[in-house]
Amino acid sequence: MKYAEDTLYRMWKELTLNASTDDTRYRVWDYPIKEQYGHILLAINDSDPVANAEEGFRKVDEHLDADYAFIHDSK
Known part of the structure; x- marks a missing residue:
């Protein structure tokens, strides 16, 4: 996009x-x-993306104060 x-x-x-x-x-x-997708891409790149789903789920479990979100697509 x-x-x-x-x-x-x-x-x-x-x-x-x-x-x-x-x-x-x-x-x-x-x-x-409105240039929304460029802003979304910048936010994603600034958010330190994870290498794989397992790492994403692990980070969610580590952040007990609900200050981390992991968005994942399914295949």
Whole structure:
């Protein structure tokens, strides 16, 4: 999703900066899409991801004050 978000931004930027003078009334100066996936990816990378599920479950068990969450997908 981060890649899709970046691609949309690049396309919007190119269209906005390269618009002809005839289309100035249609220009959008503020980027209309919320950049949520980039922020999510940064938060994940800053959270010190675990190597595997076993390590994640172990860390949850070690944090008795409920100050750690482990999010895991199933196969």
